[in-house]
Structures are given as structure tokens and as C-alpha cells.
Amino acid sequence: MRTAEQPYHHGDLRAALLDRAAQQLRTGTVADLSLRALARDLGVSHAAPNRHFPDRQAFLAALARAGWERLDSALAAADPGAGAGLRPRLLALGRAYVHFATGEPALLELMFAGKAAGESHEGPGLSGPDAVVADAQARGEVRAGDPAALATALWAALHGVAALSVSGVLRGGDVDVLLVQTVDALLDGLRPR
Amino acid sequence: MRTAEQPYHHGDLRAALLDRAAQQLRTGTVADLSLRALARDLGVSHAAPNRHFPDRQAFLAALARAGWERLDSALAAADPGAGAGLRPRLLALGRAYVHFATGEPALLELMFAGKAAGESHEGPGLSGPDAVVADAQARGEVRAGDPAALATALWAALHGVAALSVSGVLRGGDVDVLLVQTVDALLDGLRPR
DNA sequence: ACTACATTGTTGACGGCGACTACATTCACT
DNA sequence: AGTGAATGTAGTCGCCGTCAACAATGTAGT
Incomplete structure (x- = not known):
């Protein structure tokens, strides 16, 4: 029975489901996510989410898209621009990326899950890696070459740092040290100069 | 009722469950894995897997461990040794890593899932990155520096290539081209020489 | 050969889930 | 005021993981 404080129409259930799910992914896994539990938390019936997402898969895809939007915003906000010089710029973007990854590990995993994502995404940043x-x-800070190809190599390395840092496979160590190490390896190369 | 061709004891149900699950992960996701369905496929009752794995989480952890063992073997087999020179060696190891990743995307994801794995793993290869x-x-092929730190940066970059190649977020392009690009960026650096 | 225990199965039940259907309520537009 | 769309509810089904009690087989000791 509806009481005064619980009207029949939630108002913006779709957004609320996505927000609450993103919150739960900070401490749990995608496997732990339950549409029924989210509906209960938000005070609606178990079938209400089906009015906004045809199925669980569609819900997870929307959650991943929202994650990409938030990552894009975080990177845009962190980008000091070309004027800062390449190394400071890469470190700033890398730190923002790793900060997002360590703050939302399960969401990052969802964003990169081939099957859940369904569609591809261009990758991070309003001012993209290219x-x-x-x-x-x-x-004159980077040698000649196809910017798209070099940018993808750069993004792969930064993503690798983020992915390893959230997966628990690294043996101790500070992730920022790894980031700096990786950025310097990419800029200067490992070969003796 | 047991027939002659179906003895009461399976014989090696534990190994059979892990093998069948690894097969299914080649075409499906971890979320698609069902212990009940695996038990049905193997001709045992739905509760038989519980005699080998206390719960689903323990089963997935065992699956991840088996994945690490197979990756280690693949890298050891692919490693041409120091005598081949650094670039050919990195490309050989990188190709083996990417081959494993693209052949077993869901298993790779499971191996790197922080929560499912539970325990950490030192990373790939009998002859490790260090x-x-x-x-x-x-x-004289790599400049002075802490081998462990440089090795982790190397592994992060290679893992990034593998992770991006299986996640579908790359816009077209050949993953081997990306691998070569990344290895060369790491060896020579992006800065003009 | 027999006994006892361990290992590894089976059967059944429970509660939660996602998906689906039919119906109910509210909102927006004309 | 009426209508259709949007967005809820209530109920059901089948699948899942988990648990308990019991059954069959294998192994070790005597």
C-alpha cells in the first residue's frame, strides 16, 4: 500500500538504478549486482527495472556507458593541455586514469568487458590520445609516426598500469611509482641512449 | 539408476569440471558459467561439484589458478631466451601473451579479477619479466635501473595490449601491429632521438 | 575376509534470481 | 474529459547456488 511519501511513480528510476549500481560496484563485483535488490533498495517492485532496461545485459551496458562518460569527464578535467609539456601531461592523465580505476575497479572491469559492453567506445578523453x-x-616532443598508432600504444600501456593496479597481481609497490616508471620508459625508451 | 557405462564414482570430477569450464569460457563469460550445467554435462548430480569445491567462488579461484599455470607454460614455451636479443624476445613473449588472451578472453578476465582471484600471482612466465x-x-640492451621496476612497466604495457585487444574498445586495427608499436615505443621511446 | 572410515556420489528442499505476463496508476497531450 | 503512453504492481515460472541427509564405493588396517 502506498503511503504519502512513496508515490506510485518513482520519477527517475532509470537514473537512480544506475547511480545505486555504480555505488555498489565500489565495494562489490558485477556478479553481486542484483536488479531485484536495487529495486528493493529504491522502494519499487521487482519488475519495475524492466520498464527501463529490457534485461540485465542492457542494464549493464548502460552502466558501462555511464562509466565511460565519467572517465571522459575525469580525464578532460585532469588534462593540463599541450602547453604543460608531454611528460607532465601524460602523468596527469595517467594519474586521473589510475585514480578512476582504483576508485571504481568493478566498473572499469565492466567497461572493458567485451560482451557486456557490446559496442565499442573510442577510449578515454575529450581530447583523445591521438x-x-x-x-x-x-x-617536437614526439618523433614522427602515425599519431593514432602511437596513441594506441600509449593508451595500452596506461591501461595496463591501471588494470594491473586493480587486479591484485602486482607484488606490493606503489602504483604511482609504476605509472612514472612506465611513462618514462615510453618517453625515453629502455635502450641505453 | 546407474548403467554400466556410468559408474557411481566419476573418477576425476574435479579436473573434468575445470576442463569443461575452461572450454566454455572460450565462447561464453564467467557469468554464463553454471556449476549445475557443468554437472549435467558430465553426467553427475547437481550437488556433486560441492564435494570438490566448497562454493562457486572457490571453483572460480581454482579455474583462475589453472589459467595462470597455462599462461606460464605458454610463455615458457614461447621464450627464445636472452640469446635472441631483447626485441625479438619481447615480441615472442608478447605474441604468446596476446595469443593466450585472444584465445581465452573470459579466462584472462577471471585471472585478473581481484575479487575472484583472491590471492595474488607473481605474473607470467617461468623466466619472469625481471x-x-x-x-x-x-x-647492454637495457639501460641501468631496477630490473623489477622496469620489468613491471614492461609487463603493464604488454598486458595493456592484451587487455585492449580482447575488450573490443580498440577501433579496428591489427593487434600484432599494436604489439610491435608498443614494444618499439618501449625500447626506443617516443621522444625524438 | 572383514570392518571402519573417508571420499565422493545422490536426492530433495529452500530461497534468491531474472524474465515474463496481466493488470493498475499516473502523466502528457489533444 | 478522454486517450494513449509511460511506468508502476502482483504473480508465476524455471534456473541457480547452497545446504542437509542419505548412499555407494574405495582405502587402510586388522
């Missing part, structure tokens, strides 16, 4: 490399090439 | 870097330093 632009970072192209800017740096224009300033 | 040894690869130390060997190369001894031959």
Missing part, C-alpha cells in the same frame, strides 16, 4: 600525440609531435 | 630485463641489462 590529439595528445599530435600536439606533442607539433611541439 | 629476468628478461636483468638479462638484457647484462647484454
